[in-house]
Amino acid sequence: MDPGDGDEALLARVAAGDPAAIRSLVARKLPRLLALAGRMLGESAEAEDVAQETFVRAWKQAGSWQPSGARFDTWLHRVALNLCYDRLRRRREVAMDHLPDRADDGPGPDRGLQARDVGRRVAAAMAALPDRQREAVSLCHYQEVSNIEAAALMGVSVEALESLLSRGRRALRAALADMVEP
Amino acid sequence: MTPERFETLAEAHGGDVARWPAAEREAAAALMIAQPVLAQGVLARAATLDLALDAWAPMAVTHDLRERVIAAAPGARRRSPLAAWFWGAGLSAGLAAACAAGLAVGVVLYDESQPDEAVSAALAGYDDFTAAVTGEGA
The missing domain is CATH 1.10.10.10 (Winged helix-like DNA-binding domain superfamily/Winged helix DNA-binding domain)
Known part of the structure; x- marks a missing residue:
């Protein structure tokens, strides 16, 4: 099943404050968004922040979502990726001053x-x-x-x-x- | 599809043809039939990388994160789990306990030797009230 199937109907109920719809949307999307943020940023509190912030924006969008536009799942990914890039930029700025030692990621004997x-x-x-x-x-x-x-x-x-x-x-x-x- | 294109797609999209671009799957399937040994070798090599990549499990959603996300949702204010418990099972249990306690206190305080006095006192009050309303005894 496509991960975006049924999103629009669910969103309409979310906008009306339906607690079951809210939980359902969170169950459906949060693991995917957290996984994406975790892949982009590494497993960190930052990844959780990105997933949470993406939902904050989704909640704001729920009432005015237009089904004729981009798919909601695609829009969520775009928001999450933008938030990831914000954090990656900040990391680079910090890294300019404090270059960390490179972790040993090679195979040990x-x-x-x-x-x-x-x-x-x-x-x-x-x-x-x-x-x-x-x-x-x-x-x-x-x-x-x-x-x-x-x-x-x-x-x-x-x-x-x-x-x-x-x-x-x-x-x-x-x-x-x-x-x-x- | 040329063998070179087949290899390029495997290098980019991995060893599972079902996950390749939809527009190229049919031609890929034809090449797999035409050159099975070559295709199998290419896909097997790509699949070893897929397998390694899949060993990195996604981050798990914690209960705390899920509740924070839900708490920010629109509509009715979300109750905390403790409040939800209180307004649900907790309150019901509390009311039931209060009823039981009231009954117990009533039984303890009830004195069989004085029932008539209590009833008489109540009725006397009622009589006074009735007389005041009707003007009797004035």
């Missing part, structure tokens, strides 16, 4: 390949990607957004999206070579 370790390695590899490549991989691989919708969200052509995805996945493959190469 005694490191086993348990799922949690792999997850950590992937998170580090994703964090090391340029923002736009990370955004493309987050949208297409993790959020399972179609290429046309992802390109529209990112304001690029589908060809440019494909290029971002290819470069992103190549970099990830290189960073995780010991796990993904035969």
Whole structure:
């Protein structure tokens, strides 16, 4: 089922203050938005802030939402991504003054390949990607957004999206070579 | 579709053809039939990266975050869980307990030796009231 199915009907009830509709919309969208923010920003309180702020804007929008415009799910993703980019910009400004030591994200001699370790390695590899490549991989691989919708969200052509995805996945493959190469 | 294009798509979109651009899936399927060994090798390589990426589980939604989001929603003010409990089961239980306590106190205070006096006093008051209204005894 498409994650956007039935959103408009739910929104109308949300605007009327229907508690069941509010809980239903939160159950449907919050995990997706938090996942996206977590992929973009790393697992952090900032990711939770982004998810919460996205909903604050969604609640304001609920009463005036026009079903003929963009899909609500797409709009939510756009808001969340903009909020993520605000925070990434702020991080870069801070990093100019305080460059942190790079975390060791490579395989250690005694490191086993348990799922949690792999997850950590992937998170580090994703964090090391340029923002736009990370955004493309987050949208297409993790959020399972179609290429046309992802390109529209990112304001690029589908060809440019494909290029971002290819470069992103190549970099990830290189960073995780010991796990993904035969 | 050329084998090169097939590889490019796998590199960009991963090893699951169902997640490739809709406009290219049919041609991809045709190539998979025409060149199964090549296609299988390309998809298997892409799938190893997909598998690794999927090991990074998404952040879990905490109860606290969910409640904060819901608390900001439009419409009726949200009650805190404690308030909701109080106005629901808590209040009902409280009222039931109060009724039970009142009954118990009533039973304890009830004195069988004095019932007539209490009733007489009440009726006397009623008689005085009736007389005042009707003018009797004036």
